[in-house]
Amino acid sequence: MSLPPVVWPAGLGVLGMAGAALLHLVDPNEPGNYPTCPWLLLTGTFCPGCGSMRAIALLTHGDVLGSLSMNPLLWLLAPYVAWTYVRWLHHCLRPPKSPPRLTPGWFLWGMLIVITGHWVLRNLPWFSFLAPGTPLFPGR
Secondary structure, eight states: OOOOTTHHHHHHHHHHHHHHHHHHHSOTTSTTSSOOOHHHHHHSSOOTTTTHHHHHHHHHTTOHHHHHHHOHHHHHHHHHHHHHHHHHHHHHHSOOSSOOOOOOHHHHHHHHHHHHHHHHHTTSGGGGGGSTTOOSSTTO
């Protein structure tokens, strides 16, 4: 028995919503609720994803600026991730007649450069505003 193709994007969507609900109900700022980032634990530096759980938790509570201050990269990549997910869901519901075009190499290289740049810069003292929890707009 094979599953319809729409099961995979729908299942991932349900899983994502369940994860957001869990982050809304169980505060990631309280010690012991979630494991520490392995990269942070081993190196003492922030990885590109550090602060993402707290950012999503703050977003579920309606704090957009707080969420942005936890991980600006998450907000930068969110439109692309959402577009890709909707496109995947659409292709599962209405399969295209021709094979889908691949993502251009320049775009993938650009994403790699942006993610790596964010990773390096958020650990430098001059760019500490990229570190999780640092207010992007002090005084607000």
